[in-house]
Amino acid sequence: EAQVTQNPRYLITVTGKKLTVTCSQNMNHEYMSWYRQDPGLGLRQIYYSMNVEVTDKGDVPEGYKVSRKEKRNFPLILESPSPNQTSLYFCASFSPANTEAFFGQGTRLTVV
Amino acid sequence: SQQGEEDPQALSIQEGENATMNCSYKTSINNLQWYRQNSGRGLVHLILIRSNEREKHSGRLRVTLDTSKKSSSLLITASRAADTASYFCATEDSNYQLIWGAGTKLIIKP
Numbered sequence A: 001e002a003q004v005t006q007n008p009r010y011l012i013t014v015t016g017k018k019l020t021v022t023c024s025q026n027m028n029h030e031y032m033s034w035y036r037q038d039p040g041l042g043l044r045q046i047y048y049s050m051n052v053e054v055t056d057k058g059d060v061p062e063g064y065k066v067s068r069k070e071k072r073n074f075p076l077i078l079e080s081p082s083p084n085q086t087s088l089y090f091c092a093s094f095s096p097a098n099t100e101a102f103f104g105q106g107t108r109l110t111v112v
Numbered sequence B: 001s002q003q004g005e006e007d008p009q010a011l012s013i014q015e016g017e018n019a020t021m022n023c024s025y026k027t028s029i030n031n032l033q034w035y036r037q038n039s040g041r042g043l044v045h046l047i048l049i050r051s052n053e054r055e056k057h058s059g060r061l062r063v064t065l066d067t068s069k070k071s072s073s074l075l076i077t078a079s080r081a082a083d084t085a086s087y088f089c090a091t092e093d094s095n096y097q098l099i100w101g102a103g104t105k106l107i108i109k110p
Helices: none
Strands: A004-007 A010-013 A019-025 A031-038 A042-051 A054-057 A076-078 A087-094 A107-111 B005-007 B010-014 B019-024 B031-037 B043-050 B055-058 B061-066 B071-076 B085-092 B098-100 B104-109
Touching: A004 A087, A010 A019, A019 A031, A019 A087, A019 A107, A042 B098, B005 B085, B010 B019, B019 B104, B031 B061, B031 B071, B043 B055, B043 B061, B043 B071, B071 B085
Parallel strands: A010 A107, B010 B104
Antiparallel strands: A004 A019, A019 A076, A031 A042, A031 A087, A042 A054, A087 A107, B005 B019, B019 B071, B031 B043, B031 B085, B055 B061, B061 B071, B085 B098, B085 B104
């Protein structure tokens, strides 16, 4: 079954404690992306990757890091989380040119 | 990036009625896609319309695309309670970037 798997689904952490949200896809997609979704602000892109070892900043990259060492995995790293990073996070993947994007189920992060 | 604007931001209709949502965008596109999001869940792809297509159907969904006006509409016919969700349009630009609208929240009243 084609899918994007994010973990964890829910996470409560304290300010400054480094965390990683994992994302894995089984469709051999070149393109992967991280978004955060906040009420009234829609989906905002954090980082994206067009292939292995190629990553680029999206609209709201501050405070986040990513890596793309393998095609299937695209982890999101928060080196020093802050309360303003409390949000719902989504990972997505797709193959460019007229194909749909697949989304993970989301990670609800709370930073206290 | 966000370039799309959905209209209306929220829509509440009776079950059985048709629901129409609109999306406008700014740059040239390869295609335009519509997605549904149930509360707090991941987005699910509904339908894709290519830039050289004007209309597309899938079950109770009808999508139109007017590239001269840079706009699209999503029509859901004979709405059901299960259609209650947020609906997003996304445009794929020439760099293969997906650019998202802010979404329309649809509520179907029983």
